[in-house]
Amino acid sequence: MTQNGIIFDIDGTLWDASEPVAAAWNEVLALQTDTAGLQIPPEQMRSLMGKTAAEIYRVLFPGLSEERRSKIGELCSKHTNGYLQEHLGTLYPQVKETLRKLSRDFRLFVVSNCQADYLEILLDRCALRGFFTDAECYGRTLKSKGENIRLLLDRNNLEKAVYVGDTQLDFDSAKYAGIPFLHAAYGFGSIKEEVPAIQAFSELPVAVSKIF
Incomplete structure (x- = not known):
């Protein structure tokens, strides 16, 4: 089997789940006395996705103690997992078809800053697990x-x-790991440096062939 691999980010690269995730979090926040007036629009959630859970909590709940942030965040994450079972994120166009094509010549992987259950929902509910050799996440x-x-x-x-991702953090992470980066420019973020980029997921086979 080939020893060449393509590693994917999730949010802003394989799918956009910002709307259902924001909706799930807002349901939890409305029930907490110290966050009852806080509502997270999908655009704000989109700007935070890709960060670790602790980083997201610090941005959204700056006035709360670290212990309280973690407690609310855990409630939100748990509720999100159930919510996503019924309200999935949206895969970008041609994801399955392109992964099928790529899997003929490369081993495919996922690395994300998400929680473990979130990763499992993507792989199982979107029927993507069969395309990937391995996956890892912050959770x-x-x-x-x-x-x-x-x-x-x-x-x-x-x-x-x-590594295929959409944010500066993704670029920095690939650089840390010592591998090339391909920017999913249709996603959530921008990159400070000039890097190879794709405007649609279906462009991956051609773009990857240039890198390898």
């Missing part, structure tokens, strides 16, 4: 995205790999 390891990319590279004996 399992409590490691940074760069560290998780490195972990995945090592345990799968990958000789060459590229």
Whole structure:
């Protein structure tokens, strides 16, 4: 089997779940006395997705203690997992078809800053698990995205790999792990440096062939 791999971010790369995630969080926040007046619009949630849970809590609940932030965040995350079972995020166009094509020549992986249950929902409810050799996330390891990319590279004996993501953090993480980066420019973020980019997921086979 080939030792060349493509590693994917989730939010802003494979799907957009900002609307159902924001809706799920808002249902929880409305029931808490210290966040009852707080509502998170999908646009704000979109700007936060890709960060670790602790980072998101600090941005959204700056006036609360760290213990209280974590408690509310845990409630939101738990409710989100159930909510997403009925209100899935939206896969970007041609994701399944393109993954099927790529899997003929490359081993495919996922590394995200999400929680473990969130990763499982994407893989199972969107019927993507069969395309991927391995996956890792912050929720399992409590490691940074760069560290998780490195972990995945090592345990799968990958000789060459590229990370596909949409934010500056994704770029920085790929750089930390020592692998090339491909910007999903249709996603949530921008990159400060000039990097190879795709405007649609279906452009991946051609873009990846240039990198390898």
